[in-house]
Amino acid sequence: xxxxxxxxxxxxxxxxxxxxxxxxxxxxxxxxxxxxxxxxxxxxxxxxxxxxxxxxxxxxxxxxxxxxxxxxxxxxxxxxxxxxxxxxxxxxxxxxxxxxxxxxxxxxxxxxxxxxxxxxxxxxxxxxxxxxxxxxxxxxxxxxxxxxxxxxxxxxxxxxxxxxxxxxxxxxxxxxxxxxxxxxxxxxxxxxxxxxxxxxxxxxxxxxxxxxxxxxxxxxxxxxxxxxxxxxxxxxxxxxxxxxxxxxxxxxxxxxxxxxxxxxxxxxxxxxxxxxxxxxxxxxxxxxxxxxxxxxxxxxxxxxxxxxxxxxxxxxxxxxxxxxxxxxxxxxxxxxxxxxxxxxxxxxxxxxxxxxxxxxxxxxxxxxxxxxxxxxxxxxxxxxxxxxxxxxxxxxxxxxxxxxxxxxxxxxxxxxxxxxxxxxxxxxxxxxxxxxxxxxxxxxxxxxxxxxxxxxxxxxxxxxxxxxxxxxxxxxxxxxxxxxxxxxxxxxxxxxxxxxxxxxxxxxxxxxxxxxxxxx
Amino acid sequence: xxxxxxxxxxxxxxxxxxxxxxxxxxxxxxxxxxxxxxxxxxxxxxxxxxxxxxxxxxxxxxxxxxxxxxxxxxxxxxxxxxxxxxxxxxxxxxxxxxxxxxxxxxxxxxxxxxxxxxxxxxxxxxxxxxxxxxxxxxxxxxxxxxxxxxxxxxxxxxxxxxxxxxxxxxxxxxxxxxxxxxxxxxxxxxxxxxxxxxxxxxxxxxxxxxxxxxxxxxxxxxxxxxxxxxxxxxxxxxxxxxxxxxxxxxxxxxxxxxxxxxxxxxxxxxxxx
Numbered sequence: 001x002x003x004x005x006x007x008x009x010x011x012x013x014x015x016x017x018x019x020x021x022x023x024x025x026x027x028x029x030x031x032x033x034x035x036x037x038x039x040x041x042x043x044x045x046x047x048x049x050x051x052x053x054x055x056x057x058x059x060x061x062x063x064x065x066x067x068x069x070x071x072x073x074x075x076x077x078x079x080x081x082x083x084x085x086x087x088x089x090x091x092x093x094x095x096x097x098x099x100x101x102x103x104x105x106x107x108x109x110x111x112x113x114x115x116x117x118x119x120x121x122x123x124x125x126x127x128x129x130x131x132x133x134x135x136x137x138x139x140x141x142x143x144x145x146x147x148x149x150x151x152x153x154x155x156x157x158x159x160x161x162x163x164x165x166x167x168x169x170x171x172x173x174x175x176x177x178x179x180x181x182x183x184x185x186x187x188x189x190x191x192x193x194x195x196x197x198x199x200x201x202x203x204x205x206x207x208x209x210x211x212x213x214x215x216x217x218x219x220x221x222x223x224x225x226x227x228x229x230x231x232x233x234x235x236x237x238x239x240x241x242x243x244x245x246x247x248x249x250x251x252x253x254x255x256x257x258x259x260x261x262x263x264x265x266x267x268x269x270x271x272x273x274x275x276x277x278x279x280x281x282x283x284x285x286x287x288x289x290x291x292x293x294x295x296x297x298x299x300x301x302x303x304x305x306x307x308x309x310x311x312x313x314x315x316x317x318x319x320x321x322x323x324x325x326x327x328x329x330x331x332x333x334x335x336x337x338x339x340x341x342x343x344x345x346x347x348x349x350x351x352x353x354x355x356x357x358x359x360x361x362x363x364x365x366x367x368x369x370x371x372x373x374x375x376x377x378x379x380x381x382x383x384x385x386x387x388x389x390x391x392x393x394x395x396x397x398x399x400x401x402x403x404x405x406x407x408x409x410x411x412x413x414x415x416x417x418x419x420x421x422x423x424x425x426x427x428x429x430x431x432x433x434x435x436x437x438x439x440x441x442x443x444x445x446x447x448x449x450x451x452x453x454x455x456x457x458x459x460x461x462x463x464x465x466x467x468x469x470x471x472x473x474x475x476x477x478x479x480x481x482x483x484x485x486x487x488x489x490x491x492x493x494x495x496x497x498x499x500x501x502x503x504x505x506x507x508x509x510x511x512x513x514x515x516x517x518x519x520x
Numbered sequence: 521x522x523x524x525x526x527x528x529x530x531x532x533x534x535x536x537x538x539x540x541x542x543x544x545x546x547x548x549x550x551x552x553x554x555x556x557x558x559x560x561x562x563x564x565x566x567x568x569x570x571x572x573x574x575x576x577x578x579x580x581x582x583x584x585x586x587x588x589x590x591x592x593x594x595x596x597x598x599x600x601x602x603x604x605x606x607x608x609x610x611x612x613x614x615x616x617x618x619x620x621x622x623x624x625x626x627x628x629x630x631x632x633x634x635x636x637x638x639x640x641x642x643x644x645x646x647x648x649x650x651x652x653x654x655x656x657x658x659x660x661x662x663x664x665x666x667x668x669x670x671x672x673x674x675x676x677x678x679x680x681x682x683x684x685x686x687x688x689x690x691x692x693x694x695x696x697x698x699x700x701x702x703x704x705x706x707x708x709x710x711x712x713x714x715x716x717x718x719x720x721x722x723x724x725x726x727x728x729x730x731x732x733x734x735x736x737x738x739x740x741x742x743x744x745x746x747x748x749x750x751x752x753x754x755x756x757x758x759x760x761x762x763x764x765x766x767x768x769x770x771x772x773x774x775x776x777x778x779x780x781x782x783x784x785x786x787x788x789x790x791x792x793x
Contacts, residue, residue, distance in 0.1 A: 325687050349690045362681040366703045379690040423685070 001026045001199050002047070002167050007059035009039075009046055009223075016042050017223045019059070024167060024199035029190065031214030031231070032203045033246070035442035036413075039223040040203045044169045047201070048084060049076050064166065082112045085160030089172040091152035095144040101128065101155045102140025108162040127158045131188060149311075150181035157188065164196060171203045178310035178469065183513035186213055205442065207250045208472075208515035211235060219243045235518055245444065251517055252447035253476050254454040260479060261301040265463050266322065266340075266352075266431055270331035271295045273317050291317040293487035294331070299431065304457070304464040306478035306495060308471060308510070314487040315467050319435055322465070323352055335431070346379040353424035357436035359416035363408040369394075369419060370404040376427035393422040396459075397452060414445035421452065425460070433465045438473060450477055471514045475499050483507045527779025533772030537765065541587035548581035553737045561755055573744070573758055574751060583765055585739040589651065590769065593733070594720030596655045598713055601662025606709060608663070609670025610701060613678060614693035625671070628664035636661035636723050640732045651740075654733040658723045662716050669712045673705035707784035711777050718773035725766050741766050 002024045009017035017039050024030045032040050045051055047061055049068065061068040063083060071079065080086075088094045096104060105124035109115045115123055121140065129135060131154040144152055153173065160168055170189060174182035190213060193200045204210050210217060217234045219227040219242065227240040238244045273292035280287065291314045299305045309315050320326045322333060324340045333340040338348055353376065356362040363372050373390050374382070383389060391401045397418040408416055417437065424432050434453070438446045454477065456462060468474050474481055474495070481498050483491040483506065491504040502508045544552075549569075556576035564571045570579035612624040634642075640657035647653050674697070677683065686696050727733035728742025736743065741762040748758035 320684075323688055325684070346690050349688070352688070354685065354688050356681040356684065358681055362685055364682045364686075364700050364704070375686060375689045375691075378695075420685075427689075 002061070002063045004043070004047070005060040005062070007043075007046060007057070007061060009042060009051070009058075010056050011052055012054040015223060016055075017046065020220075020223075020225050022201075022218055022225065022228065024201055025215075026166070026199050027194055027197045028215040029193055029200040029202050029213050031210030031217045032201060032220060033205065033207055033210045033217065034220035035205060035246070035444065037222075038220040040205075040220055041171055042223075043220070044086070044171050044201060044203055047167070047169065048080055048086060049073075050080075078112065081108050081165070082114070082163045083165050084167045084169065085163070085165040086169040086171065087153070087156045087160050087173050089175050091149055091156050091176065094156050095152055097144050100141045100143055101133075101138070101147070101158075102142075104155070105158050105162050108159055112163060114163055123162065124158075127162050128155070130161075131155075131158045131192075132184075133158070148181075149177055150185060153177065153181075153185050154188070157185075157192070161192060161196065161198070164198075166198060168193065168198050168200045169203070170200060172205070173202070174209065175204070175206070179471070180310065180509060180513040182209075183515075186515075189213070206515065207247060207443070208517040211517055212515045219246065247517070249443040249447040251472075252443075252450065254447075254450045256304075256454050256477070257458060260303045263301055264298045265301040265303075265336060266299040266465075267334045268295055268297045268318075268322065268331070269334070271318065271321060271328050271333060272330035273314075273321055273326065274329045275317075291487055292321065295484075295487070295489055296331075297482060297489065297492070299463055299465060301430070301463055302457075302461055303480065304466055304478040306474035306481035307465065307467045307484060308469065308474050308481060309484035310469060310510075313484045315484055316435070318484070319354075319433055319465075319467060323354055323433060324349060350376065350379040350427045351430045352433065353427055353429040353431075354433040354435060355417070355420045355424050355437040357439050359413040359420065359440060362420050363416065365408055367407075368404070369406055369408070372408065372419065373404070373423050373426055376423065379427060389426060393426045394419075396425060396456065397422045412445075414441055414449065417441060417445075417449055418452070421449075421456070425456070428460075429462070431463045431465065433467065435467045436469070437466075439468060439470060446473070453477065471499075471511065483510065524779040524782045526775040527783055530772045530775025530777070530779055533768055534776060537587045537769045537772070538591065540584045541591045544581070544584035544588045548578075548584050550578035550581045552577060552581045552585045552739050561751070564757075570761060571757060573747065574755075577739075579758075579761060582739045582744060583741070583761060586741040586744060586762060587765065587769070589728075589734050589738060589740040590721045590724050590742075590766075593651060593655050593658065593724040594717050597658035597662055597720045597723075598716050600655070600659025601666045601716060602709065602713065604659075605663040605666025605668075606670045606702075609667040609672075610674055610697040612667065612671045613674035613701070614697055616675060616678070624667065628667050631660060632664040634661075637726065637730075637732075640727050644732050649732045649735060651734040651738060654724055654727045657727065657732075658720050661723070662720070665716060666709065666712065669708060670705060673708045674701045677701050677704050707780075711781045711784065714773050714777035714780060718770045718777070721766065721769050721773070725762075 004020055004022045007017060007020045020043055022030060032043065034040050046057055047068065051057065057069055068079065102121060102124050105127055106120040109120040109123055125135060125140060128138065133151065133154055147155065173189065174185050177185060186209065189200065192198065202210060202213055211231060214231050216229060217231050218225050219240065221242045227234060227243045234243065238247060271292055272290065272294055274288040274290050277287045277289055295318060307315055321328055322340065324342055324344050327342055335348060335351060370390060373393060374386065377386060390404060394401060394403060399415065399418055411419065438449050441449060457464060466474060466478050478495045480493065481495045482489050483504065485506050491498060491502065491507045498507065499511065502511055559572050559576040560574055562568060562572045568578050572578055573582065608624050612621045615621050636658050639660055640654060643653045643657050683696060683700055686700055724733055725742035728740040729746045733742055734740040744762040745759055752759050
């Protein structure tokens with residue numbers, strides 16, 4: 001139905017895609033996987049012809065016999081939205097915040113002259129209902145900010161399918177969503193594809209999602225399709241070594257040999273953290289939101305403790321309290337028996353360090369690595385052997401001493417995450433908090449970083465608090481796990497025991513919703 | 521990296537007046553305070569390229585010295601604005617949502633509510649008219665502008681993870697503001713600085729025109745305009761020349777500001793990277 005035939009793309013002379021050939025049939029899902037920079041999104045944008053100015057596109061993209069590459073920009077406008085619909089990764093920014101959801105869906109119909117105003121509103125209603133936004137709960141005059149992430153993604157889908165397109169392009173449609181929401185959105189997409197007879201190009205870096213959703217899979221690497229075939233064949237045969245490497249990396253289990261020591265390092269007792277909200281009335285009482293509600297936990301020396309939960313459950317708030325960045329309203333946090341507060345002494349603060357999710361945002365872009373790494377020395381005063389310690393930290397994460405003079409933008413995402421780990425190591429801490437530390441990385445890089453973390457733990461006797469929404473990763477690297485929901489710990493126990501037989505209904509739902517890669 | 525055309529054009533335009541102003545410190549064709557009533561209102565000639573004014577002073581010399589006054593006043597006023605406004609804005613951002621934030625920002629609103637002319641009249645009423653007081657008045661007017669820009673920009677930097685990392689390293693708000701926030705908002709402040717600079721030149725001209733700025737015999741474009749008023753029908757040149765200087769300087773600075781903004785825009789920078 002839609003076929004890409006020998007499509008190549010160059011931007012300003014730089015080759016981006018090379019000889020990409022794919023076909024998507026009506027009512028079927030083609031999963032396109034690959035790591036960042038492999039050309040997945042560029043393939044989608046080539047179909048839409050939403051390319052930068054300096055781009056040169058060759059080859060054929062035929063949609064029901066019509067060659068899209070030969071159309072004028074004006075003709076292409078008629079195709080976009082009508083014949084090809086698209087949904088994006090970030091539902092928070094994909095909708096216009098000042099237009100109601102009904103107007104936004106109706107607008108697509110009006111722009112394409114598919115319906116009059118009243119008719120467009122009727123179809124918008126029908127399409128929104130179709131994606132699970134019932135009329136009683138979600139009238140047309142709702143605005144995007146009144147909806148959750150999953151609901152917004154539903155509106156985006158309603159927009160994309162308003163004109164019953166022949167092809168739906170979903171570019172990482174669930175990457176920004178929680179697992180339980182992801183499961184529902186994926187279910188919706190599959191159902192729509194089957195019932196409306198659309199073709200679907202599903203782009204994802206998550207092999208489990210693609211394996212579960214797709215009829216056919218195409219694997220991309222540096223602008224080329226290296227393997228393409230029916231899902232079961234690709235999963236069983238994995239003819240290309242890159243496909244095999246990709247699958248192995250996603251189910252990578254670091255080899256953990258480190259022993260737990262047993263005595264508690266960090267204790268959190270009945271911690272309560274409230275956020276003040278805006279006053280409802282002038283001079284009225286200030287309401288507050290309880291983000292962490294009586295949480296107690298203990299981390300043993302040398303242990304890896306996992307903390308999982310969906311967005312808004314209070315993980316990050318708890319983390320900031322544990323790091324002594326924000327005060328508690330009730331309860332206490334003790335590190336080695338000494339209280340953790342925003343005013344705690346520098347030597348206590350030194351013993352807890354953190355690695356964040358975003359390898360791009362966690363460094364001041366204007367400082368060199370030397371200065372970035374030396375930041376924790378603020379706590380201890382600069383030691384006489386500072387230079388040696390910086391080099392040692394850098395080498396222990398697999399980087400070269402010459403990298404000290406570089407700026408963060410000269411490194412790749414994985415390398416930056418290594419620098420972030422080196423920065424945490426420099427102060428020789430006891431506890432490292434890993435706040436979604438591998439979530440933004442490609443699977444192969446993620447596997448390397450996980451190995452590095454395990455190795456560093458064994459070598460330096462580190463204790464990890466591993467915070468993540470990614471259950472596979474948590475299972476691979478933690479000894480014990482805590483499940484958090486709405487500010488409370490709902491389940492805790494040895495990781496294997498919790499994953500094998502979850503007792504709390506929420507944990508069960510969470511595990512059931514997580515896409516699983518079929519066993520090799 | 522391509523330099524925006526506005527930046528080159530604006531810088532060139534402004535450079536002309538800057539060089540004239542600097543040159544006037546060591547040399548002008550004629551002394552600007554020397555009256556030559558016999559030569560008054562003479563048309564442009566080989567001796568006086570742009571003629572003389574109603575007191576026989578050489579127009580070229582007057583304009584050069586006037587540029588010095590205008591630029592010095594505006595520059596110092598921007599300096600006052602940055603020196604006071606940026607720390608206030610950074611402090612407000614560091615303590616966002618607290619009483620300190622409210623006090624600083626509402627104080628800013630209060631100052632902002634008075635046009636610089638009103639502030640100048642207030643100051644003059646107390647201290648008497650002079651160039652120094654014009655600098656103070658325009659400077660005070662600049663403080664809330666820079667405080668707001670600094671606070672707004674700093675607020676977007678504070679939630680970033682490298683700030684959190686610095687806090688984990690035990691750094692306090694003042695150190696973080698100086699080390700991490702300021703370098704990351706500097707480009708916005710530079711752009712705002714050029715814009716305030718051009719507004720300062722306009723304000724200086726305005727204040728001098730109504731007699732609240734530089735006092736005679738210190739030459740100033742605004743004073744020249746005021747003096748030329750009575751002769752406007754007979755000798756429009758006397759008013760047009762300083763007027764043109766003001767327009768060109770302000771235009772140059774505004775182009776420079778626009779160009780700098782494009783040049784320093786992080787999105788453009790990323791594309792270049």
